Amino acid sequence: MPLLTQRIPDENDYCLVASLDNVRNLSTILKAIHFREHATCFATKNGIKVTVENAKCVQANAFIQAGIFQEFRVQEESVTFRINLTVLLDCLSIFGSSPVPVFVSIAGTFTALRMCYQGYGYPLMLFLEEGGVVTVCKINTQEPEETLDFDFCSTNVINKIILQSEGLREAFSELDMTSEVLQITMSPDKPYFRLSTFGNAGSSHLDYPKDSDLMELFHCNETQVNRYKISLLKPSTKALVLSCKVSIRTDNRGFLSLQYMIRNEDGQICFVEYYCCPDEEVPDS
């Protein structure tokens, strides 16, 4: 059994090796999709994609491109494993997760990470180092599961809006959770972009004009009114809070794609993406 293996593996035995000077560049992104216990990881030479799904209706993907890592080697075409995301995040923040105060922010106060994976059936090895103290974590990996293919193709996109996240943050944090759905209206005409909830107290609408300073891009071709389960979309608030911009797209089937642009502590850009299928057909009014 792999866990009982006595031989210390050679560097070349690992099909995945990744090193990071500041582990928070990884953990922050992973927290943005942490709404379920388990995640599936895909590593290719371009980087790692971590996928979390819920109710076969919503999928979140975090992309950590190879350039984020100081060292990134993948021996095979692609490496796939499933892992307990909660445990992984706990391990990554084993030296604490709060930002280092500025006055002690000298080299070496970041937690550095070396992540190795030997292959199918082996645990994911994490070597975390801070101030000369090294912690080794072995997290058992699981059989990878088939992930959903939302078949969200940019050629089928009907409406697309890019907003500064600031404008959406408050709206999402104040969503009336007594409403079952969040209705998103995107239209080339008024109301342009509208978020609506229908709760116990009544309905509320949040309208963004297309010429608002928050609006970076407004490409709406036809009026679409779609409803999404609010309980499925609410977790995306985690990504929204971290992001600086968000792209909102809907395709011809009413599927929703939310892409969050997140800037990490080193100023690099990462992306987190949420796909959600619509709740039900809304009759055109």
Place this chain on the structure above:
Amino acid sequence: MKCLVTGSNVKVLGKAVHSLSRIGDELYLEPLEDGLSLRTVNSSRSAYACFLFAPLFFQQYQAATPGQDQLRCKILMKSFLSVFRSLAMLEKTVEKCCISLNDRSSRLVVQLHCKYGVRKTHNLSFQDCESLQAVFDPALCPHVLRAPARVLVEAVLPFPPALAEVTLGIGHGRRVILRSYQEEEAEPGFLLLLSPPDSAIKAMVTEMSIGEEDFQQLQAQEGVAITFCLKEFRVRFLPCTHCPVHLSSLPSLHALLLPCQGLLSFAESANLSLSIHFDAPGRPAIFAIEDSLLDGHFVLATLSESDSHPQTLHAQEELQRPEPGPQAHSTPHLDLDDFAVDDMDSYMIAMETTTGSEGSRALPSISLSPGLQRPCSSSPHSEEEDDDMEPSTVPGTPPPKKFRSLFFGSILAPAHSPQGPSPVLAEDSEGEG
């Protein structure tokens, strides 16, 4: 009805809603010719609050659409509050707020126009209702205290938030004194008549003394005292035994002050003065703020002490006799404490049961009328029988205190007389328990 609020007034409106939300679960909104009135009453109908925003408060104010009847409505406080939930956000992003009440759509529409052209529209469902109006008249209250809210807020600030009660009284030289209240005091303080229900002895006594000059109006005799329950936001007015001369002539009333904090913080943010009007026991106490654009009144039912059960009356008579010293009345004092607490609790229950049949339905008017009667409850009766078996306890001691009495009765009875210093020990032990 349609009104438009702009600029910083949006936050003022928001704050008013926040302070109302500390009292009731339903908000009565009534557009009147002399302004927009927001009112609420708590579930036990012992506290009532209203704000009236004058037409000048608004950029635009129209009480009724021409040719339409005046509407009034009742909405869930929670849903109205959700519109104004984040005061910081209101200040930062909201530029104007438009409230309209439309009979046709039967929705109360609150529209917030925010920065970047973002517009939030809340369509709140409402119920038709009668006008909610408490019967009160501050002019009829003989005692008035008025001070800038800042003075009162600052005076309350040093008191630990966990502290149950604070005594506000008029001391010698007409200084207004605020002191953390303790049931047992080494020297006779303001309050020998009452004790807080959770009479945990605090290791520290905080006292603030404010000179008469800080008050804009101080129309009350020396010796009048009020005890606020900071934690539960209750206030009691009662006579000060420190000045026995005044005792019989002074008002002695216990008020339940729920919303003090809410109104206080509102008044402070609006830089207003708060006046406190109060009268004899059982008469409502009125907390009022006024300015040219708005006024606010919080009316609180008070407990009538003189109407309560015979034991209390009897005890009062005891106290009203000239007292040789603090040590001489330690036992009656304790009993008094117990009775007062009993009163308070039964009072709360009485309020709930008497209004229970009315439920949460809108009443044409509520009257926080004087002389709330203490209900004849049967449970103290059975306690009496139990207590009779204990030589050191007194009939009528309510259950929460009975434990203490029993406990110390059994320990101390053989060795000490109950009139000794034992009550102090009793307090300590209860504080820990």
